[in-house]
Amino acid sequence: MSKQPPLDKFERDVLDESVPIQQLLRLVIVLGGRAFSEPLRLWARNELQGYPGPGIPLPTYRMITAPLQMDSHSRFSQGRNETISALALPDVAHDLVSEQLPVTFSVGKLQNLISHQDPHTPLKLGLPGSAELARLMTSERSGQGVVVERIYWSVHASALHDILEQVRNRLLEFVAELRATMEPGESEPTVGQVHQAAQTINITVGDHSPVHVIAPHRHSATVSFPTRPHHRWWPRR
Known part of the structure; x- marks a missing residue:
């Protein structure tokens, strides 16, 4: 029985929904290292470990729309899952919080x-x-006797699943482009082919700027396929 070429196995694993995305991304990190593609490695590493802080731009597929909701109670009533406008938040948060939620969790956490x-x-x-924020909103509603317990984004699991699908789809596009650039009979991609294929992943960050994968001049070399702390945004009162 002949051994399956590594690229064939990787393609099969990308198409197999039972293969964890974490496993695929680890292979991409190794491949990116062998192809001297730091942006490719960085993308895979951020997806594996999570996007660590506000200075790290997020791909647009990690920005989702989710309603803001709060739980509260008063002497006579109890409110749960109450949808609120971002404008209902204290003034200090108006420019910082909206229904646009940046999802920074790792793919494993998702x-x-x-x-x-x-x-x-x-x-x-x-x-x-x-x-x-809940303390400030409780203070603003003290005349009504309302205590705001918590404020949160309400997110359906399907929205998080869509992010995982976006990651897997980009890996599939990457493999398909490698296939398209490799000559018939080639079993291992060159550095230049990895560089070209990485462009098709089309990773666009929050300011709509694409991530450019830069490869060195060793395009003819073959590449063996491998078998955010939260900070306060407003001053205390």
């Missing part, structure tokens, strides 16, 4: 959230500094 969540029940993802 998969874990999806696996442990009822698909019919939205996830409650807290805002950075949500405890202080």
